[in-house]
Amino acid sequence: MTLIDGKKIAADIKGELRERAVAFEERCGKKIGLAVVLVGQDPASQVYVKNKIKGCSEIGIRSFSHYLPDTATQAEVLQLITELAKDENVHGILVQLPLPKHLDAKMLLAAIPPQKDVDGFGAENIGKLALNETSTVACTPLGVMELLKRYDISVKGKCAVVLGRSNIVGRPMAMLLLNADATVTVCHSATENIREECKRADILIAAVGKPKFVTADMVKPDAVVIDVGINRDECGNLCGDVDFEAVRNVASYITPVPGGVGPMTIAMLLSNTVKAAERLFR
Numbered sequence: 001m002t003l004i005d006g007k008k009i010a011a012d013i014k015g016e017l018r019e020r021a022v023a024f025e026e027r028c029g030k031k032i033g034l035a036v037v038l039v040g041q042d043p044a045s046q047v048y049v050k051n052k053i054k055g056c057s058e059i060g061i062r063s064f065s066h067y068l069p070d071t072a073t074q075a076e077v078l079q080l081i082t083e084l085a086k087d088e089n090v091h092g093i094l095v096q097l098p099l100p101k102h103l104d105a106k107m108l109l110a111a112i113p114p115q116k117d118v119d120g121f122g123a124e125n126i127g128k129l130a131l132n133e134t135s136t137v138a139c140t141p142l143g144v145m146e147l148l149k150r151y152d153i154s155v156k157g158k159c160a161v162v163l164g165r166s167n168i169v170g171r172p173m174a175m176l177l178l179n180a181d182a183t184v185t186v187c188h189s190a191t192e193n194i195r196e197e198c199k200r201a202d203i204l205i206a207a208v209g210k211p212k213f214v215t216a217d218m219v220k221p222d223a224v225v226i227d228v229g230i231n232r233d234e235c236g237n238l239c240g241d242v243d244f245e246a247v248r249n250v251a252s253y254i255t256p257v258p259g260g261v262g263p264m265t266i267a268m269l270l271s272n273t274v275k276a277a278e279r280l281f282r
């Protein structure tokens with residue numbers, strides 16, 4: 001069994017991005033910039049935003065943080081996004097989800113111009129992904145594809161099973177695998193015989209948000225198992241959607257939690273931001 005080291009791959013990618021950020025600055029006379037918008041006090045969101053800002057400074061790009069109170073109105077958030085959309089120092093805009101319930105996330109995300117939509121959540125980018133056209137792809141599934149690529153794990157012709165169909169992970173993950181010529185099955189809460197579906201997978205991607213959902217008897221021997229989940233177990237410890245200790249004995253490759261997909265998400269956000277800036281000055 002090979003442990004997929006997302007932390008190391010993410011560090012390698014950040015090194016590559018740092019060089020591109022320097023080259024951009026030399027060529028264009030300004031730094032690449034990412035605007036991060038956080039509304040409210042959600043503790044998990046605060047940690048994610050802090051790590052994203054740290055990632056920016058690690059590769060030498062500017063971050064512009066905008067913290068709004070959870071009382072911020074739709075009009076106030078919309079106005080901020082509209083200003084960031086026009087700002088020439090901002091190449092990427094990230095609105096941290098989830099937003100407080102009184103805000104219309106769909107409408108706010110739609111206000112981000114597709115070329116600055118570095119999270120790849122906007123309809124234009126998702127549509128292009130569905131059409132297998134060049135697009136900015138959601139960071140977590142993009143990070144999974146990058147891990148597979150850097151470990152020389154071929155996807156073409158393989159049976160891939162994706163657990164979860166959220167707009168930010170499962171759905172784009174399935175489209176990426178399909179675009180890479182895998183035969184893809186997507187499972188969700190209404191799927192019957194989920195165990196049997198999983199057991200057929202050469203590549204199993206778990207993104208359900210349920211601690212240790214994938215047990216060893218659901219995994220085909222020598223399958224590649226990618227764990228996207230970030231959960232707390234009954235003792236409050238961080239764990240994925242996969243029962244790691246049991247499944248590692250069955251899988252050929254497996255990602256740990258933490259240190260697997262998580263670091264890749266930030267690396268891909270930075271990569272999408274660098275690409276967005278480079279596209280403007282091509």
Ligand code: NAP
Nearest residue numbers: 140164165166169188189207208209228229230261262265
């Ligand atoms: P989500 O929006 O809650 O979606 C969960 C998906 O799992 C849904 O499609 C749901 O099906 C499905 N599901 C739930 N219970 C199920 C069950 N018992 N059997 C089969 N399918 C089931 O979650 P998400 O945003 O995609 O995130 C999934 C996990 O990934 C979470 O643990 C999250 O924290 C983690 N995550 C990690 C990263 C990272 O950087 N590593 C990034 C994003 C998310 P329905 O559609 O039928 O409801």
